[in-house]
Amino acid sequence: MLPLAQCISVKAQPPSLRDNTADLDRLKKALLDKLAGRMPVVPLSRLSIIAGEFRRAKFNGTAVVNNLPTGPEIVDFLTEAPVYLPGMALDLGTTHLEANLVDLISGRLLASADRENSQIKYGADILSRIHFAAKSDGLEKMHREIVHCINLLGRDLAEQIHVQTSDIRALSVSGNTTMAHFFLKLDPYWLCREPYIPLANAPDPCKASDLGLEFHPGAPVWVLPSVGSYFGGDLISGILASGMDEQEKTCMLIDVGTNAEVILGNRDWLIACAGAAGPALEGGVARMGMRAGPGAIEHVEIDPQTRKVHYQTIGNQPPEGICGSGIIDLVAGLYLAQVIDMRGKFRHGSAPEQLVREGDEYAFVVAPSEESAKGKPVVLSQVDLDALMRSKAAMYAILTTLTNQVGVGFDQLQRIYVAGAFGQHINPRQAVILGMLPDLSPDIYEPVGNSSLAGAKQILLDQNARSRCLRLVKKITYMELNVNQEFMIRFSGSRFIPHTDHSLFPSVPFFGET
């Protein structure tokens, strides 16, 4: 397994006139056997401390060793063997940070925490943050903000198990390419400019102290490699977590965050692409949209006859908004109840009690004000609906463009992993009704949760995962959609429910022209 940082117990003979090996060389020698003969190095900044502690401990104790691509590195020496060695796995999202504190010795989960990405004050989306970073000290501010945010998250985690942030001994970071750039203070300027080239896809590991993190100064920071500007380490993490890169049969992984990112492949080949398909499904874009959390409407049913709405919120709280899975349920229900037509437009008079006018447009009341948390009704506006239509069209267009590229039919897929909060809560059947996901048996779809975080956890715990992901990125063919004509054509065809070509969705009712 070989975690990113590990404890190795050391029992060395004390020096004598007959054995005058220097303290540090004595320690290295004692470790050599336990490191499969790979000579460890000691960074100058830790040398004095380690040699001093080794001597104070009378040459018996526990060395903390980082397992880096360049070889093992001793970063600490402890008199007492620690009960656990906390490492942090981080999903560094554009809107949210989600982290696990993991024991590097046992692999056990010690604590979990999440925080809003406080960079949001400099720009809600990636693009506006890239522009902000181009201002004089914009990059510096952006970098400091995210480091501060991670420090707070580290503190949240450490407090849960009654240790200090500085007790965190390793960090693995899985994020999109832009977030990785901000985190490492790399200029993101070229990320959003043709031909969309990152400064670095696979940065070498650095130290927590290099970045201003308040973790243990010897803690290694391992950032998951990315494949391109629009295909980041979070996706590589997803591939790791799903294991699709080791399977014989072809699988697909769909991750919907701010972007929709899709990977298709097996142990022999992997092809990937990404496109802007997500916003409508995340908090912040749809007016009533919110992240999956307490008070979010996550499931909706509409009676096709009465058009009565039944909804369910997370934690059974009074509703505050709708999360991604709720929106999909809702729109699928509205389609089946014929409240919206195949173009995704509200049909005047179809639900007199719920359809209300807002200026020139209609909006559908999901929860009236008397039921809601904030005394305002939770509604889906035509604007929200249009955004969802674009998102779902983009998603299907991405999936078909990608499979078509390699000549694999949807029916040849062994499994479709659906990652993220989106994957965990949606009902694939509803997404099929919308024409967002292909018309396959629901059991083909497998939610894999926050696979970005799951992959980061593997990176923290397993040398094999670390080398696997460096091999993996070299194997991936990345398809750029920004300039793909086929995608644009497929996108247009997908802007209907379920699709202009009904034969692609035989299981979905078709209501004819309206």
Added chain:
Amino acid sequence: MLPLAQCISVKAQPPSLRDNTADLDRLKKALLDKLAGRMPVVPLSRLSIIAGEFRRAKFNGTAVVNNLPTGPEIVDFLTEAPVYLPGMALDLGTTHLEANLVDLISGRLLASADRENSQIKYGADILSRIHFAAKSDGLEKMHREIVHCINLLGRDLAEQIHVQTSDIRALSVSGNTTMAHFFLKLDPYWLCREPYIPLANAPDPCKASDLGLEFHPGAPVWVLPSVGSYFGGDLISGILASGMDEQEKTCMLIDVGTNAEVILGNRDWLIACAGAAGPALEGGVARMGMRAGPGAIEHVEIDPQTRKVHYQTIGNQPPEGICGSGIIDLVAGLYLAQVIDMRGKFRHGSAPEQLVREGDEYAFVVAPSEESAKGKPVVLSQVDLDALMRSKAAMYAILTTLTNQVGVGFDQLQRIYVAGAFGQHINPRQAVILGMLPDLSPDIYEPVGNSSLAGAKQILLDQNARSRCLRLVKKITYMELNVNQEFMIRFSGSRFIPHTDHSLFPSVPFFGET
């Protein structure tokens, strides 16, 4: 050869939509072939700069790559191929620093400079500096002082070739174990306490910027490894420079600095020891003693009949003092002229014109005040003479103890290398008369100059020398003299000129009991 830092020219294709490799990964890929397939790393602190320059240079230019034990490391990217890449080789002495600026591309010497070790203000000798370092911020002061001194030396060198200190791209440092500790800010406390254990003998390379050096921030600092508290990297450097570790026949290397350090061996084995034998031969201990430099009396002849003194100064300047070789000439001459007896004591009435009383003791006037630079006569006092007698006795005792340890006779030695300013200026025959060096043909003795600096230069220029010296330190058996009974007995027997046992020095006249 592979220098510690090198230039590698790079011609890469610019990125395109079909080839969206990230900038840094593109650079690494372009270098891979030229690095024998070893994947280079990039330290985070240099990542942005390198990627930015690579892009600005339109992906064509010169990478500066450090060759470290853990593998190659890219630290810079230059649009124009530089004419030379300056590296500094440093002999980090207790009293003096001597440095060469060397072109890492051609191996050519670019400039030379030397400076007094300004740590002297905290203590003239090693021991008093170790004590000073034990005070509250003593180590910090000592460290900063030596770094400042090296910065000034770097500036001296850079000015000679009209570049900046920050243009120096690598540093190799050869010094005794204590100086290496001060340089790296390692606590020297245990160096002078039984069983005399260094904190580290073979510290891993670090960066100039880690130490506060004003060199290029990416410049690697390679400190020559030591073998023990009293056997430092300067001696390892000497072995490298002499090449004795690669020869079939057994040779000996003698280096007299503040300590006398001796190595015996061949390509199969090496044994070494060190002892306090030098002080009498260095400036600062003998009252009139001075370092070999302008105004130092370096050669002395005494007419055995008239006892008239002829001396020669370095640079033919009026005499200011006597350097090591002058003292040896002088005392050998005084013995042959029977002005001193075999115990090294002035013989009353033996030279009425030159022997003057100073309190209870005699002193011998080498240059009268009217000839001297400072209006005071240059004299050798009985105290100075006693110090020399101890030094020469210690030296011979070291040599015999060491050869006896491995059962090698002096007559089996192929060559005796004599290092340091001492080696360059002494006449071996005079040292033989004193019984300081064994009674062998003078052509066995070969002065090798500042071998500490010569070895550091090899380290700078040649990967082979770097790996050779790491192998070499493992091969050396170090004999501790501080607790060696045999040495103490041999030391007593050597406190006569040439020796209590005349048969050991058949070529030296013996004047009988006095």
